[in-house]
Amino acid sequence: MATYPSTANSRALPPGGRARSFLRRGQVGEDVAYLVTLVAAATIFLITSLIFYELFVQSAVSRQKFGFHFLFTQTWDPIAGNFGALPFIYGTVVTAALSLLIAIPQGLGSAIFLAELAPRRVSDSLTFLIELLAAVPSVIYGLLGIFILVPFLQARVVPVLKAVFGFLPIFQGVFYGVSYFSAGVVLSVMIMPFIVSVSREVLLAVPKDQREASLALGGSRWQTTWHVVVPYALKGIMGSIFLALARALGETMAVTMVIGNTPQIKASLLAPGYSIAAVIANEFTEAVGSLYISSLIELGLVLFVVTFIINGLARLMIMAASRGGAHS
Amino acid sequence: MTRSGAWKSVMNVLMFSLTGLCTLFTIGTLLFILGYLVSHGASALNWAFFTKLPVPVGEIGGGMANAIVGSAKVLLLATLIGVPIGFLGGVYLNEYAGAAAAFVIRYATDLLNGVPSIVIGIVVYTLVVHPMGHFSTVSGGVALGIMMIPIAVRSTEEFLHAVPNSLREAATALGASKWKTIVTVVVPAAITGIITGTMLDLARVAGETAPLLFTALNNQFWSAGWSHPTATLPVMIFAYAIAPYDDWHRQAWAAGFVLLMFVLAINITARFILSRASYAPRGMV
Numbered sequence: 001m002a003t004y005p006s007t008a009n010s011r012a013l014p015p016g017g018r019a020r021s022f023l024r025r026g027q028v029g030e031d032v033a034y035l036v037t038l039v040a041a042a043t044i045f046l047i048t049s050l051i052f053y054e055l056f057v058q059s060a061v062s063r064q065k066f067g068f069h070f071l072f073t074q075t076w077d078p079i080a081g082n083f084g085a086l087p088f089i090y091g092t093v094v095t096a097a098l099s100l101l102i103a104i105p106q107g108l109g110s111a112i113f114l115a116e117l118a119p120r121r122v123s124d125s126l127t128f129l130i131e132l133l134a135a136v137p138s139v140i141y142g143l144l145g146i147f148i149l150v151p152f153l154q155a156r157v158v159p160v161l162k163a164v165f166g167f168l169p170i171f172q173g174v175f176y177g178v179s180y181f182s183a184g185v186v187l188s189v190m191i192m193p194f195i196v197s198v199s200r201e202v203l204l205a206v207p208k209d210q211r212e213a214s215l216a217l218g219g220s221r222w223q224t225t226w227h228v229v230v231p232y233a234l235k236g237i238m239g240s241i242f243l244a245l246a247r248a249l250g251e252t253m254a255v256t257m258v259i260g261n262t263p264q265i266k267a268s269l270l271a272p273g274y275s276i277a278a279v280i281a282n283e284f285t286e287a288v289g290s291l292y293i294s295s296l297i298e299l300g301l302v303l304f305v306v307t308f309i310i311n312g313l314a315r316l317m318i319m320a321a322s323r324g325g326a327h328s
Numbered sequence: 329m330t331r332s333g334a335w336k337s338v339m340n341v342l343m344f345s346l347t348g349l350c351t352l353f354t355i356g357t358l359l360f361i362l363g364y365l366v367s368h369g370a371s372a373l374n375w376a377f378f379t380k381l382p383v384p385v386g387e388i389g390g391g392m393a394n395a396i397v398g399s400a401k402v403l404l405l406a407t408l409i410g411v412p413i414g415f416l417g418g419v420y421l422n423e424y425a426g427a428a429a430a431f432v433i434r435y436a437t438d439l440l441n442g443v444p445s446i447v448i449g450i451v452v453y454t455l456v457v458h459p460m461g462h463f464s465t466v467s468g469g470v471a472l473g474i475m476m477i478p479i480a481v482r483s484t485e486e487f488l489h490a491v492p493n494s495l496r497e498a499a500t501a502l503g504a505s506k507w508k509t510i511v512t513v514v515v516p517a518a519i520t521g522i523i524t525g526t527m528l529d530l531a532r533v534a535g536e537t538a539p540l541l542f543t544a545l546n547n548q549f550w551s552a553g554w555s556h557p558t559a560t561l562p563v564m565i566f567a568y569a570i571a572p573y574d575d576w577h578r579q580a581w582a583a584g585f586v587l588l589m590f591v592l593a594i595n596i597t598a599r600f601i602l603s604r605a606s607y608a609p610r611g612m613v
Contacts, residue, residue: 002423029507037417038424040415041417047440054450055447058450109351113351118351126351129358132358137588137591139566139569140588143565143584221340221344222339246442250442277444277446277538280449296450297454300446308442311442
């Protein structure tokens with residue numbers, strides 16, 4: 001809150017003549033301004049609560065019928081009215097994990113380069129470019145995924161992977177293009193800017209004397225970076241990773257377009273699958289019957305709760321990392 | 329130099345080169361996306377795209393005029409809903425709220441910011457579409473409006489926070505009441521930043537597809553009005569990209585190009601304006 005000096009026109013002032021009506025007018029304006037902004041702020045709180053409330057209430061039919069089995073059942077059969085979320089949870093987790101596996105090394109590498117090696121001006125402009133990646137709409141990532149990435153993976157990457165790692169169960173089976181693998185790769189590009197830009201900030205916030213102490217002890221620049229600066233900033237880096245994870249779990253369009261939309265659980269990353277957000281996007285408008293709709297809403301509830309927890313953790317870590325730094 | 333010393337410098341060069349490679353790869357991805365959309369999208373673009381309605385399956389040509397107008401309508405409504413709430417909430421946070429209230433509102437805002445967009449779509453469906461009985465432009469605007477709130481709050485709060493307290497004290501010393509100080513001194517000092525924040529906010533939701541799938545739905549024709557379904561650019565891109573027709577794919581690229589240019593133009597303009605703002609918070613410029 002911005003601090004104001006105690007003002008002259010508080011209610012305590014002795015009233016009198018014209019000044020009195022002027023002061024009263026000021027006081028009314030004061031109250032109105034306060035109320036209007038308070039109502040707006042309360043609305044934000046209400047909307048957020050309302051989202052949770054609606055998801056909870058509207059998923060009642062499904063929750064009562066299936067209970068916690070909903071989360072561990074593999075069947076998704078709208079005709080028989082049997083709904084289980086496991087294939088979607090599996091697909092969501094696998095694609096998000098794969099995207100982190102690609103984005104963490106690359107993102108952290110970029111952040112280290114931008115924070116430790118690049119001159120500040122160069123680093124700032126490159127970071128701006130990387131942040132533009134976050135501004136690209138997800139449906140455009142989907143478009144590029146379908147028409148560029150999938151054919152590329154099919155022609156170049158997957159044959160090599162199969163030749164080298166084909167003995168592993170995760171790289172077996174026929175590759176049709178749309179798959180967990182394609183979705184994970186698209187997601188990794190989408191979450192990269194979050195990891196790079198937040199990690200770079202926390203790396204830059206590491207005090208100079210930490211670096212100087214290590215260099216004075218004879219550490220090379222890389223040793224200093226890897227053994228001193230990165231551990232010092234680890235909480236903030238973890239925070240950026242959790243932020244990216246929450247993003248990856250909730251991402252809808254790009255995943256829907258390349259994951260294959262098949263409700264099954266396969267060990268192979270090359271098989272088509274499905275994710276929570278994708279099944280909601282595809283089936284919600286066509287769902288008939290309260291059980292079907294409420295099952296889809298329950299999937300939304302699962303997604304909401306999971307991203308809520310992960311975002312909360314991310315925020316705590318980033319707050320802990322930037323303690324004493326800039327405000328907020 | 330000892331053996332371990334040599335090893336140390338080799339590692340030094342090797343690892344930093346790897347980090348450079350990572351950066352190159354990340355930047356390269358962006359340049360590739362831009363380059364591909366410009367070369368592929370711009371060539372697919374023609375005048376008809378902006379002026380004609382989509383044509384039935386099998387016919388070549390047509391455009392997405394209805395989707396462009398639809399997107400504009402949905403975004404206008406979203407701005408009218410999201411920006412006032414977000415702006416006033418931000419003013420409350422920075423100028424009025426005590427520590428406890430500020431914590432609660434800030435937490436709610438962060439939470440809202442993290443809600444997956446598809447979930448917002450579901451909730452607006454159950455709250456607006458279902459009671460109204462049909463999909464509508466209005467519900468699409470509501471969904472995107474809710475998505476605009478968190479960024480509007482945060483940018484308002486941050487830019488108000490950057491206004492020095494001496495300005496507030498000066499206004500108070502001249503006899504202005506608190507709300508007059510806010511309206512005539514504090515907000516005007518931060519207005520450039522708040523407006524650019526709003527622009528970035530708009531750019532962010534302009535490409536949102538998921539919350540529109542079951543609110544604004546889609547439409548092959550001109551929307552019959554605010555309470556009827558409408559086409560929007562992002563949903564059209566999705567529908568055309570997953571359809572099996574080559575000419576639709578061409579149109580999807582054209583629409584992708586238009587959407588991306590719109591979003592990037594706003595982002596770059598906002599960055600340019602921000603670098604000249606008089607009071608800007610650290611980290612925003």
